[in-house]
Amino acid sequence: MRKVIYPGTFDPVTNGHVDVIKRATELFDSVVVTVAVNTSKAPLFTTEERLKMLEESLKGFNNVEIDHFEGLVVEHAHQVDAVAIIRGLRAVSDFEYEFQMALMNRKLDSDITTVFLMPHEKYTYLNSSLIRNLAELHADISEFVPDPVLAAFKAKFK
Numbered sequence: 001m002r003k004v005i006y007p008g009t010f011d012p013v014t015n016g017h018v019d020v021i022k023r024a025t026e027l028f029d030s031v032v033v034t035v036a037v038n039t040s041k042a043p044l045f046t047t048e049e050r051l052k053m054l055e056e057s058l059k060g061f062n063n064v065e066i067d068h069f070e071g072l073v074v075e076h077a078h079q080v081d082a083v084a085i086i087r088g089l090r091a092v093s094d095f096e097y098e099f100q101m102a103l104m105n106r107k108l109d110s111d112i113t114t115v116f117l118m119p120h121e122k123y124t125y126l127n128s129s130l131i132r133n134l135a136e137l138h139a140d141i142s143e144f145v146p147d148p149v150l151a152a153f154k155a156k157f158k
Helices: 015-027 047-057 073-079 092-108 128-136 147-156
Strands: 003-008 030-036 064-069 084-088 113-117
Touching: 003 015, 003 073, 015 030, 015 084, 015 113, 030 047, 047 064, 047 147, 064 073, 073 084, 073 092, 084 092, 092 113
Parallel strands: 003 030, 003 084, 030 064, 084 113
Antiparallel strands: none
16 A cells, blocks of 8 residues: 655645645545644644644545644654655745755655645645735635635634
């Protein structure tokens, strides 16, 4: 069985993330969507809230697991027996950073491959920071995020 991890902050998960996850499920037997806990970041949603949003947003996928970790991505990949790491690329600007990370991960563990996937072009401008900013200003974000994320924002910014 070929398992892959898709790590991210997912603060929040967007329709672009869901699109990348869908593409990954078509290429791998199992996809572990894993919330990266980064103590240097101050996310809007707690780890538990992000895990819940992912679980609710990805209910329709049979071969997806939800997890979280703190530390090195390649170590987490080994812990869950993954052969690869999925990274989403929206634009050329993403590539330089992701390329450096992929090379470092390969240096840390040559058994783990990084696979770059692009979301559908209608999601290439989406990112979680933009969604948070729009939601905070009470803009309509319904076309950018799954329904459970929309509900979480409505509860947070009453």
